[in-house]
Amino acid sequence: MSIRTVTEIRPRDLPGEAERLLGDGYRLALVSAHEQARGFGLVYLFTAADPDRRSELRLLVPFENPAVPSLAGLSFPAGRFEREVRDLYGVTPLDHPLPRRLVRHHHWPRGWYPMRADAGPPPSFGDPEGPFPFVTVAGPGAFEIPVGPVHAGLIEPGHFRFSVVGESIIKLKARLWFVHRGIEKLFRGRAVADGLPLAERVSGDTSLGHALAYCLAVEEALGVTVEPEAQARRAVLLELERLYNHVTDLGALCNDVAHSILHAQAGRVRERLLRINAEVTGHRLLREAVSVGEVKLRSLPDPAQLREIGADVAEIAALALGHKVVADRFTGTAVLGAQAAKDLGTLGYVARASGLDVDARRDHPTLDLGAFPPAVESGGDVLARFQVRVREIAASIELIARLLDRPPATVPATGPQGTGVGIVEGWRGTIVHRVELGADGTLAHVKIVDPSFFNWPALPVALRGAIVPDFPLVNKSFNLSYAGNDL
Amino acid sequence: MRASELLVAAPAGVPLLAAAVYAVFGWTRRTAWLGAVAAALLLAAAVGLAVAVTGKPALTGCWGLLRVDALSAYMLIVIGAVALPAMLAGPGYLADRTGPRAAVLARRYGVFTQLFLAAMALAVLAASLGLVWVAVEATTIVTAFLVGHRHTRKATEAAWKYVVICSVGIGLALLGIVLLYFAALHAGLGEGEGLDLALLAERATALDPGVTRLAVLLLLLGFGTKAGLAPMHAWLPDAHSQAPAPVSALMSGVLLAVAFYAILRVKVVADQALGPQFTRVLLVAAALASLAVAAALLLAQRDFKRLLAYSSIEHMGLLALGAAVGGALALGAVLLHILGHGLAKSALFLGSGHIQRAAGNSRIESVRGLAARAPLLGGAFGVGLLALLGMPPFSLFASELGIARAGFGAGLGWVIVAAFALMLVIVAAVGRHALLMLLGRSSEPGDRTDRVDRGAIPLVAALGVCAVLGITLGPLGDLLGSAAAIATGVAP
Amino acid sequence: MPDLTYTELLYLACGAFLLTGVMVLWRRDLRAVIRLFALQGLALAAVIGVLAAHQGDLELALVGIGVGALRAGLLPYLMARALAAGGEDRETRPLVNVSASLVVAAALAMLAYAISRPLTELAPSPATRAVPVALTVLLVGFFVLVTRRRALSQVVGFLLMDNAITATAFLTTSGVPLVVELGVSLDVLLAILVLYVLTNRIRASFGGTDLDELRELHD
Amino acid sequence: MTGVAGVVLQVLLVAVGSPLLVGVMRQVRARLEGRAGAGLWQPWRDLRKLMRKQAITPAGTGWVFRAAPMVLAGTALVVAAVVPLVTTESPLDGVADLFAVTALLALGSVALALAGLDTGTAFGGMGASREVTVLALVEPTILVSVFALSIPAGSTNLGELVAAAEANWLSLLSPVTLLAAVALAIVSIAESGRIPVDNPATHLELTMIHEAMILEYAGPDLALIEWASAMRLTLLLGLLAGLFAPWGIATAGAGALGLLVAAIVVVVKVTVLGVALAAGEVFMAKLRLFRIPELLAGSFLMALLAVAASYFLV
Structure with missing residues (x-):
């Protein structure tokens, strides 16, 4: 390319x-x-x-x-x-x-x-740099709530320092990188095929997105041509990943306002989607399906079945938004303005919910998707992030049906470059992988950027002025990856 | 008897017929002057009724729904006298309006102004307090469309405020009526006669004082809102400044007075049931508040139509003051003041319409050197303001003097002093604005149009009548005396 | 109708009348507010119906049906249409927050009780004892009118007042004379139509019915 | 003698039955959400597990922290003995005053809030502050609404209230009773920390009210708190049932058989209420924290209106 x-x-x-x-x-x-x-x-x-x-x-x-x-x-x-x-x-x-x-x-x-x-190996721990210099908010009634890095629920580690007055958040500082694994270093010297399992494990819920970005980068570096049909099947898998994650999020957002029955229903739909994943690729999280230059599928998903699921999801979403209390909790909560979203460089549904029209599927295509308008909302609040997901689910199902019906034209490959860049619109946003190959064909250097890296700074901005009990809901509406960010 | 019944129904019936004609035929060159004809007929009927009832028992009509006594007849004359010049100005006002919806708007204007006249006439003709209420509320509904006639943002806002505030006020009055009816039923009045004004006044002493007090309070509050008395005046400046000039003239000149007429009627009942002190305290409070509000907001006023509107609040305050004083002298002065204010204020509003058209807006600062640019209109406007400020020889001077004299006589000296102190402030404020408008240096070349000066003719005529009334009441004297006697509760 | 049951039923209807009025303060969702208003219209019709049954008055019963049709049917329908046309269905920021409004409503109930003493004392009966309920709704309606910013909320406030006045009329005197009754109903209907037209006009010229936008006229 | 027997019976019923009520409610929710559920006895199994654990108190906490569970459970037991659930004829009748009962329930809540503050952690303080906000509106509402009920009966004694209501069931249809019932139902939900006020099943520490206060408790102390919370829920539901559906409560002179019938009736009534509450929760979402005072102010208003109505609608 x-x-x-x-x-x-x-x-x-x-x-x-x-x-x-x-x-x-x-x-x-x-x-x-x-x-x-x-x-x-x-x-x-x-x-x-x-x-x-x-x-x-x-x-x-x-x-x-x-x-x-x-x-x-x-x-x-x-x-x-x-x-x-x-x-x-x-x-x-x-x-x-x-x-x-x-x-x-x-x-x-x-x-x-x-x-x-x-x-060398990690040295023994000391305390040479002292604690992180959090900005202290002073004033009558202001106090700090430290949360994490170990949380009450089963989530990844991150430390949040809330400066609050009463229940209103004055300032929030998020400290991450508690799970920095040096994953980019682990790639060095591996054969390109051996890099794939690592890429699949960058962030558990984005196995396919990262694997695909890695493969695209390697293919560009090696000058490998991929058949249009295979490229189309990869796109189908990408949408399957988006589907199950978005459905999970819809349920989780309902659960965070204690509307448990919709959470249970979303969980049921999610399970159906995971089983479809297993049928299609042999793995519920879509692992080991994509590899350099090719894609291996056991079967193709059934568009009719997916459409039925789509109707199911639409009903759940309509029930959620039709519920007065749920709508009240979502509306106007933690607004991320369009200008802020643009300045921070946010990606994915976070950006689209704040009115930014960005989508790597259209902006950096591997194949011609035809008319493909991204789902953009302008509210910038939890409601907008919920609605963007709802609309993307419907769009994904239609896209899958179209891709299965008629494999579109692909972007042609170029000769070997030695370095390669893979850009993929994962379910969370734009994933970028860049690889450099050594003289012996092994991986000399790999750099990974997960959309979470761009989106994490937006969370405190959106939360300014929100109330403490709304934090879990807002956090879930962003649903950022710790592992993808920490690497 | 049929002739007298017809005469009783005429003041409301004629404009109603005119409204029907407008609704059917629209506003054409042939119907344009029908409104003025209807107003003239209204005035003629009023004069006829006045002759028929002065010093004689009241006439009834329409199955007893309507009744005309001297007070009603006098109010009808006021309505007719103000409506005639206002209706004459209508065709001129509409001649300027062009555009795709001009015909629709003109038809609507014709229908609603006539309905407005009919509703006001009905309010003073009604025999029952309930019907008075219905008619007064009907004026609100009709004029709401007239206030919002121009469809601009400001006009819409003014109309909204007007309808909401007045409807709430008038709603309180309705509650007052319900309670009064409740008291009347327990005072031995029958089901159909519990709200009859004459019967209520007759049997007032039998009314339960506790309930009546509440009822009268609500009635004064409600009709006071409609009369533009502070502190329920908020709608008035907006509505009067946004309505078309002829409608402003009608609203300011007579609609307020019609609402005040309802207060006078209630007061007759209240004073006999509760003694005069109860309404006196309320009215004095409203009077002083109105004068204070008017004085405060006139000082820094920047819009001459709003200036006139606040002046109306001032004059309503004066009326309330006169009513609070009570007695034949004060109430006679109040009634004379109603007529004088109606004539002067409506003339000024009509004149302001012409000035607004020439200046392009209604800001005081955009009108300068009016006396030089349009001598007749400017001069008449200036003289009109003098009349409004209570300068001799106009009738407002005589009526204000009458109220003051009666006030001192009734032992309300300090109130009168306070009121006149506030009026001095008002004179200074209005005088300053008037001087700027008339004699201030013009910043732009004047467009001395012939039409602007021709607009001064009704102004001059009205001011002439006003001045004559200030010198002699002539044949009105007897009618005024009978009406004042009714308003004091002496005559039935 | 035995007296005890009459009293119970009358008070039950009055209780519903009061509750629906107060709940208007509670809800932000304008659709719910309109529903509450319709329910209140039914409660009002029920009050009149109970009174009619007690007095064996057919005319009163017919009036009750008319009142119900107007206030539980036509008016809510008109408001729902205005709402559907506008698309804004929430009272966003009332001048007085909801909790404070509710406490104020409690104070208003006490005030209504105090001012209605003379009425009850003039003619003590089960019906006049319920007058404070109507007056509470009147004050609540006034409060809604003063503190709410959506055009439609203000209309509901106005209508609450009107319902309350009607209820007072029927509880104290079983209604004012028929001519006045008709005139009043006509006027109220017209006032609503005027407000309906103006609501549309406000939306056309201000782009919304948040009355905060109405700020052009001031001194 | 039946009085003493009745009291013992109802304390036993509450003490043993309340975890079961929680189990029933969880099971109802689970089934309605399409889950299998853990079974009716799970709360008891949880309590047994917690009792076997080592007691841990965080460093720096004082006697307030250790005493709070005891106070909470103790007040709940006393209220269980006093409130007319099975019988109106309690030997502790003099204490069965509505003010005393409200004060006892408030005492337990305040003890827990103090314990939350005593931990000195951000979450304890946060939970305590939220709990007190809720409490400040809940307690007056309970007082005022039961007061409204007491005006027609002419007494604030709970036993007499229930007996009077049982005697004249038509009075239950009056606006006074209905308004008070709605007010009491709302505050009972708030007081027992159910949806839409609080979510008893949440693991999101920042949204908790009740759970945030007890975040530092473990082992037998936690067991005591869980048990006491279940008892308080049972008592509030029992009080509601007794005041607004008083049928079947044994009055003076009822024999052993009467007591038995009364016990069965109260179990049925409380279970029905609990099932209704759980079923309602399934379709409900949690309110934004700032909306909770609105809900409670609304219930307070209803209580006040009930009092007002009891004065003018007689």
Whole structure:
């Protein structure tokens, strides 16, 4: 796919180049760092839609006092990528406006950068950096509620610091990366086929999304051509993943307002979908179906059966929204404004519920889906995020039926590139994988960006002014991945 | 007897027929002046009735639903006298309106203004307090469409406020009527006669004071809202400034007075049932509040139609003051004031319509040097304001003097002093605005149109009548005396 | 009809009348408010019906049916249509929040009780003892009118007042003379039609019926 | 003598039966949601499991924390002895005053709220503050609504109230009784922490009220609290049933057979109410926290209107 342009630049030209690309409608999709022979190689991947464009800026910084000019003033996500690279590799962003640690756990020793090749095994824990400098909110009636990282329910670890007055949230700070597994490091040196099981385990509920993004990246690097029919079947699987997750979320949102019967009904529908997954791929979470260059299915899903499920879901959603109390809980709760959503670089249903028309299925297509308007709502509240999911479920079912009916044309492959980028609209939002192959054909470097990385900062913004008891509901309406973010 | 019955029904019947004609034929060149003819007939019938009932027993008609005594006849004359110039101004007002919906709006205007006249006439003709209520509420409904006639945002807002506030007020009055009826039934009145104004006044002493007190309070509150007395006046400036000029003239000149007429009728009953002190306290409070509100808001007023509207609140306050004083002298003055204010205020509203059309809006600051640009209209407007402020030789001077004299005589000296202090503020405020409008330096070249000055003719005529009344009452004197006697409860 | 049952039934109807009136303060959903108003119309018709049955008065019974048809049928229908045309079905931010409104309603009930003492004392009977109920609804209606911001809520407030006045009329005197009765009903109907027309006009020129938008006229 | 027997009987019924009532309600919910459910005896099994565990008190807590479960359970037992569930003829009749009963129930709630504060954790404080907000509206409503009921009967003694209602069932149709019934039903739901006020089955610590207060309890203490909560729910439902459907409660002079019948009747009534509550919950969602005061203020208003109505509609 020759739509990707690569430019080698000097570090000091970076801000100018980045500004030009951002001005042309690009967004920063990924920043990756890795050790090369003469220093740290940094890659800034910018993407733009309509038509599909991808532009890579590559630069090299020396091992001695590695530093790059910061792009935090140009783009909010860039600032977070830079802090991630600094915490994991030690490349300092110069003049960063908010240089607090992002990934670094305060038990890590100073000067220890876990993703460097010479990092060695994890050192014993100390407390050299001290506790995280949370901003303290003072004033009459203001107090702090620390929650997590261990929670009462069975969820992943994250620490939330609420500063509240009464029940109103003044400020919320989320601390993540409690489960940083160094998964990108584990890819290094593996054969491309052995990278697949790792990609499938980046985030449990997005097995297929990440596997597919990985495969697309590898295929671009190797110049592998995929049959249109196989590409269409991959798209079907992607929609199946979206279906079962969205249905789960609809039920969970109802459960968070204690409307348990709809939760139970959504659970029943979810189980049906998981069984369809198992019939189609042999795995309830769609694992081991996609591989480089091909796709293996046991059977194809039955559109009639899916349509029946769609009617079921529509009824559940109508019951939920027709319930006065449920509608009251959803409406106007934790509004994420369109401008904020755009500035934070949010993706997926979070962005679409705030009125942003983004969808990688249309913006970065692997095959021609025809007329495909994404479901966009303008409310930005919990209700809008609920409704976007409802509409996407219906759209997914129609899409599956269309794909099974007639495999559409695909985007042609290009020759081997050595590096590759895979962009997939997972159920949560746009997933980007970038791989670099070594001379021996093994994986030299893999960088993964889950949409959660972009969407987590939106949660505290949306929650400003909301009330504490609404937090679980709002959190579920975003439903962000900890594992996909922490990596 | 058939002739007299016909005469009794005529003041309400004629405009009703005119409304029907407008509804059928619409507003055409031939029907344009029908409204004025109906108003003239109304006035003629009123004069005829006045002659028939002055010093004689009341006439009844329409199966006893209507009854005309001297007070009713006098009010009919006021309605007719104000309606005639207002209706004459109608064709001029509508001539300017063009556009796709102009014909529909004109037809609607014709129908509703005539219905408005009919409802007001019915209110003063009605023999039963219940029917008075129905007629007064009917004026609210009819005028709501007239206030919102222009379909602008402001007009819609004014109409909404007007309907909601007045309907609530008038709803309270209805509750008062229900309670009064309850008291009347227990005072031995029959089912059909419990609300008859004459019978109520006759048997008032038998009414239960507890219930009557509540009823009278509600009635004063309700009709007071409709009469624009503070603190229930909020709708008045909006509605009067947004309505078409002829309608503003009618609303300000007579509708308020008709609502006040209902208060006078209730007061007759209340004073006999409860003694005069109860209504006096309420009316004094309302009077002073109205004067204070008017004074405060006139000082910084920036819109000349609203200026006139607040002036109406002031004059309603004065009427309340006169009614609170009581007695033949005060009530005679009150009735004279009603007529004088009706003539002057309606003339001013009509004049303001012409000024508004020339200036393009109704802001005081956009009208400068009126005396030089349109000498006749400007002069008449200025003289009209003088009349409104109670300057001699206009009848308002005589009636205000009468109220003050009666007030001192009744031992309400301090109230009169307070009221006149507030009126001094009002004189200063209105005078300042008037000077600016008439003599201030013009910032833009004037368009001295002939039409603007021609609009001054009804103004001059009305002011002339007003001035004559200030000097001599002439044949009205007897009628006024009989009407005042009825309003004091002396005559049946 | 035995006296005890008459009293029980009358008070039951009055209780329903009161409850529906007070519940209007409680609900934000305008559709629910309209439903409550319709229920109140039925309760009012029931009050009149019980009175008619007690007095054996056929005319009164017919009036009761008429009142029921108007207030539980036609008016709610008109309001529901206005609501369906507008698409905004919630009272978003009343001037006084709901909890405070409810407490105020309790105070209003006490006030109504106090001011209706003279009425009850003039003619003590089961019917006049229920007058405070009607007056409470009157005050609640007034409160709704003053504190709610949607055009439709204000209309409901006005109609609550009107229902209360009607109830008072029937509880105290079994109704005012028929001519006045007809005139009153006609006027109320017309007032509602005026408000209905104006609601549509407000929506056309202001783009919504939140009366906060009505701010152009002021001094 | 039947009085003493009746009291013993109703305390036993409440103590043993209340976890079963919770079990029934959970089972109803489970079945309505299409789940199998854990069975009627699960609450008792849970209590047994908790009783066998080691008692743990968090560091820094004082005697308030340790005493609260005892106070909660103790007050519930006393109320169980006093309230006319099976018999109106209790030897503790003098205590069976509505004010005393309300005060006892409030005492238990306050003890638990204090214990929540005593833990010094954010959740304990949060739960306590929310509970007190609810309590501040619930207690007056209970008082006022039972007061409204007491005006026609001329006494605030619960036994006499029930006896009077049983004697003249027509009075149950009056607006006073209906308004008071609605008010009491709402506050009973709030007081026992059910949907739409609180969710007894939630694991979301930030939304809890009752569960947040007792988050730090474990072992036998937790068992005591769970048991006491079940008893309070049973008592509130029993009180509702007694006041508004008084048939079958044994009055003075009822023999052993009368007591037995009364016991069966009360079990049926409370079970029916519990099943209705559980079934209603299935179709209900939890209110936004800020809407809860509205609900409670509404119930308070109804109670007040009931009092007002009892004055003018006589």
